[in-house]
Amino acid sequence: MAATVERRLAEFRAARRSAAAPPRPAEPPGKAAAPEAAEGPRAAAEGPGGGAQVRPGAAAAPVWARPLLLKVLLWAVLLALFVELELGLPYFVLSLLYWMYAGTRGPAERRPGELSAYSVFNPGCAAIAGTLTAEQLERELHYRPAAGS
Numbered sequence: 001m002a003a004t005v006e007r008r009l010a011e012f013r014a015a016r017r018s019a020a021a022p023p024r025p026a027e028p029p030g031k032a033a034a035p036e037a038a039e040g041p042r043a044a045a046e047g048p049g050g051g052a053q054v055r056p057g058a059a060a061a062p063v064w065a066r067p068l069l070l071k072v073l074l075w076a077v078l079l080a081l082f083v084e085l086e087l088g089l090p091y092f093v094l095s096l097l098y099w100m101y102a103g104t105r106g107p108a109e110r111r112p113g114e115l116s117a118y119s120v121f122n123p124g125c126a127a128i129a130g131t132l133t134a135e136q137l138e139r140e141l142h143y144r145p146a147a148g149s
Contacts, residue, residue: 063069075095082091110116119127127133 079088079091079095082088115122115126115128117128119125119131122128
């Protein structure tokens with residue numbers, strides 16, 4: 001079995017090395033950048049479908065281009081505006097309610113094979129690992145031996 005794992009690891013490393021592009025040498029200050037570099041790191045990171053993909057060694061997006069940071073800053077500016085209008089508390093409470101709503105996922109958004117934390121929503125009422133069942137609690141309270149032993 002160890003030989004199989006070692007062989008698969010060697011194949012993975014070989015495939016990773018062949019997929020990695022060799023680093024380009026830095027351009028002298030007087031030369032113009034290549035057309036790919038002129039489009040910016042975001043255009044270089046876009047995949048065939050047009051969506052942005054993270055590549056190892058690629059430059060990170062600038063701080064001002066991160067959507068979460070922009071959303072938080074917009075929320076803070078709006079909070080300051082509503083505080084000035086003496087509506088800060090309702091804005092804050094409604095924001096919390098929205099975040100709770102947006103943070104929940106429906107059952108259709110579950111990945112295949114992913115179990116719900118609530119066993120009644122799982123096929124066959126299957127519990128996730130680490131769930132305390134009534135039988136286990138009763139067994140522990142009465143100091144009974146574990147089932148199957």
